[in-house]
Amino acid sequence: MIIGVPKEIKNNENRVAVTPAGVAEFKKNGHTVYIQSQAGAGSGFSDEEYIKAGASILPTIEEVYAIAEMICKVKEPIASEYPLIKENQLLFTYFHFASSEELTHAMIERKSICLAYETVEKTDRSLPLLVPMSEVAGRMAIQEGAKYLEKPMGGRGILLGGVAGVKPANVLVLGGGIVGTQSAKMAAGLGANVTIMDVSLPRLRYLEDVMPANVDTVMSNEYNIREAIKLSDLIIGAVLIPGAKAPHLITREMLKEMRAGTVLVDVAVDQGGCIETCKPTTHENPTFEIDGIVHYCVANMPGAVPYTSTLALTNATLPYAIQLANKGWEKACRENEELAKGLNVVSGEVVYKGVSDAWGLPLSDVKKWL
Numbered sequence: 582m583i584i585g586v587p588k589e590i591k592n593n594e595n596r597v598a599v600t601p602a603g604v605a606e607f608k609k610n611g612h613t614v615y616i617q618s619q620a621g622a623g624s625g626f627s628d629e630e631y632i633k634a635g636a637s638i639l640p641t642i643e644e645v646y647a648i649a650e651m652i653c654k655v656k657e658p659i660a661s662e663y664p665l666i667k668e669n670q671l672l673f674t675y676f677h678f679a680s681s682e683e684l685t686h687a688m689i690e691r692k693s694i695c696l697a698y699e700t701v702e703k704t705d706r707s708l709p710l711l712v713p714m715s716e717v718a719g720r721m722a723i724q725e726g727a728k729y730l731e732k733p734m735g736g737r738g739i740l741l742g743g744v745a746g747v748k749p750a751n752v753l754v755l756g757g758g759i760v761g762t763q764s765a766k767m768a769a770g771l772g773a774n775v776t777i778m779d780v781s782l783p784r785l786r787y788l789e790d791v792m793p794a795n796v797d798t799v800m801s802n803e804y805n806i807r808e809a810i811k812l813s814d815l816i817i818g819a820v821l822i823p824g825a826k827a828p829h830l831i832t833r834e835m836l837k838e839m840r841a842g843t844v845l846v847d848v849a850v851d852q853g854g855c856i857e858t859c860k861p862t863t864h865e866n867p868t869f870e871i872d873g874i875v876h877y878c879v880a881n882m883p884g885a886v887p888y889t890s891t892l893a894l895t896n897a898t899l900p901y902a903i904q905l906a907n908k909g910w911e912k913a914c915r916e917n918e919e920l921a922k923g924l925n926v927v928s929g930e931v932v933y934k935g936v937s938d939a940w941g942l943p944l945s946d947v948k949k950w951l
């Protein structure tokens with residue numbers, strides 16, 4: 582198969598979908614890999630390293646899309662890429678369709694095969710291609726939150742861990758999955774007072790067991806959230822209903838209950854956000870303020886730490902990408918249910934329920950292609 586790897590063009594997106602080690606693996610399996618010049622530069626991989634591993638370098642993004650049967654990317658295609666996408670071209674990347682009606686319609690129109698990292702799902706319901714980036718974003722959320730809590734950044738001016746004789750900050754984590762767990766661990770490590778909320782009792786039980794003493798677990802419901810936000814300094818949005826739009830756990834009206842300078846980091850913004858007032862921001866301009874509350878809503882947080890993120894992401898994606906290349910997407914998805922769950926839009930039809938629900942579009946049965 583011919584594989585193409587474009588350079589990411591989303592704001593400050595420095596990750597790349599395939600490393601030189603990945604190129605070598607594709608070559609070993611008899612495939613051809615084209616890398617756009619400088620695609621790996623942000624992650625520390627030069628064109629020369631890719632060439633040494635067996636790839637060919639193409640100077641422009643247009644040439645990469647024109648030649649490839651499978652495009653391996655990190656983030657969703659952005660508007661300037663839409664016209665480059667060909668009918669029946671396989672796109673293997675994050676899409677987060679439930680947060681963008683425009684992207685959903687664009688991919689339907691291009692009649693490409695959209696296999697989304699974020700909905701590839703194992704039989705135990707874990708999301709193997711989301712996990713590594715959720716680990717990164719969960720850890721980063723506390724770094725970023727701590728920074729924006731500083732007074733000159735618009736925050737309340739409170740140190741997460743406090744000092745002797747002064748209480749630490751209160752951190753509320755909504756959603757105790759991968760992002761939530763990593764956030765809680767980081768915040769607890771810095772000495773903050775942490776509360777994790779989730780709707781899953783088994784999950785809360787597990788967290789109660791493994792978390793340090795400065796982390797409490799509380800059932801997630803509107804009453805408990807309303808109580809907790811009054812005293813929270815930093816709130817992390819980390820809920821997920823796979824492939825679907827995130828529920829709004831904090832509404833605009835609830836901001837009034839918070840103290841000025843409280844910082845909200847809505848990591849779930851890529852699925853539409855779990856805080857009503859969150860709108861996607863960029864690393865260049867990550868925050869905005871409403872009613873004195875600082876909102877941080879960067880939809881590609883791991884893009885800022887590409888040396889870690891590219892390796893963590895490609896460790897997980899490469900084995901699936903090799904299956905797709907070796908068998909073609911139909912056979913690979915027929916033989917591997919995990920990959921089949923990643924199919925969101927196929928040849929102009931929506932095949933993932935969370936996406937059809939989000940935009941009121943008809944749902945086709947993916948089995949007709951497999």
Ligand SMILES: NC(=O)C1=CN([C@@H]2O[C@H](COP(=O)(O)OP(=O)(O)OC[C@H]3O[C@@H](n4cnc5c(N)ncnc54)[C@H](O)[C@@H]3O)[C@@H](O)[C@H]2O)C=CC1
Pocket residue numbers: 699711712714715716718755756757758759760761778779780781784801819820821822828830847848849850851852879880881882883
């Ligand atoms: N902004 C960014 O750069 C990044 C965003 N993400 C996003 O972060 C979000 C969380 O991802 P993961 O932690 O991997 O998901 P996960 O599936 O591991 O965890 C989600 C948790 O939310 C819980 N939940 C569902 N409804 C809830 C409710 N009403 N109240 C409280 N908890 C609830 C679930 O029980 C689950 O434990 C996703 O939207 C993901 O796409 C992930 C990586 C990077």
Ligand SMILES: CC(=O)C(=O)O
Pocket residue numbers: 656675711714715851880881882883884
């Ligand atoms: C998961 C995701 O959206 C990201 O890593 O950018």
Ligand SMILES: [Mg+2]
Pocket residue numbers: 789792793794795796797798
């Ligand atoms: Mg405890």
